[in-house]
Amino acid sequence: MNLIFSFLIFPGFLFTAVIGCLASWIDRKVTARVQWRVGPPILQPFYDLVKLSGKETIVPRGGAKLTFLTTPIVALSAITLVSTLTWRVLLSPQTTFIGDLIVVIYLLTIPSIALIISGAASGNPLASLGASREMKLILGYELPFILAIFVPVIKAGGIIRLGDLLAWQRVNHIFxxxxSGFIAFIVAILCMQAKLGLVPFDAPEAE
Known part of the structure; x- marks a missing residue:
């Protein structure tokens, strides 16, 4: 029961969704201010989430229905599990397990793979084009992301447990x-931006 609560409520799906909506609002608000606009109210991302949740699910004619409908669920489950593991590390480092860093890296690749599979399963040539672009994007950012992640692992003497990495920084120094740690941080930020499909890494959904 405790695991289900952690996955669905705190620090899992619901908590991460709220934090994500607030982060989205900050991003849109800052962008609006830069462009001399007022920007949306703080509850606008929540309104958008409710509106999108109520939209009809349309399966393209000729597409693989089961694959098309299940891949978004798989991607959402993977991201929810990543957020649960990450928040648990920050809140209670001693609850982590050996190799959880490797698990997080693998889980972070699932949404991109799910996007490719979903695009190919839609039977739409434009979606297939977006899937091929996503494949090329993965080849471009996945290796630098893994190398950036393993910089602190090497500096800490091969530790692959997130809680131990935090403890090592408290005793020694922050990466x-x-x-090398600063360069790895910049590379990881750029790779995460590519994983999220943000500008200028939005080629898969570009026209």
Missing amino acids: LGSL
């Missing part, structure tokens, strides 16, 4: 304080 961001070194040149």
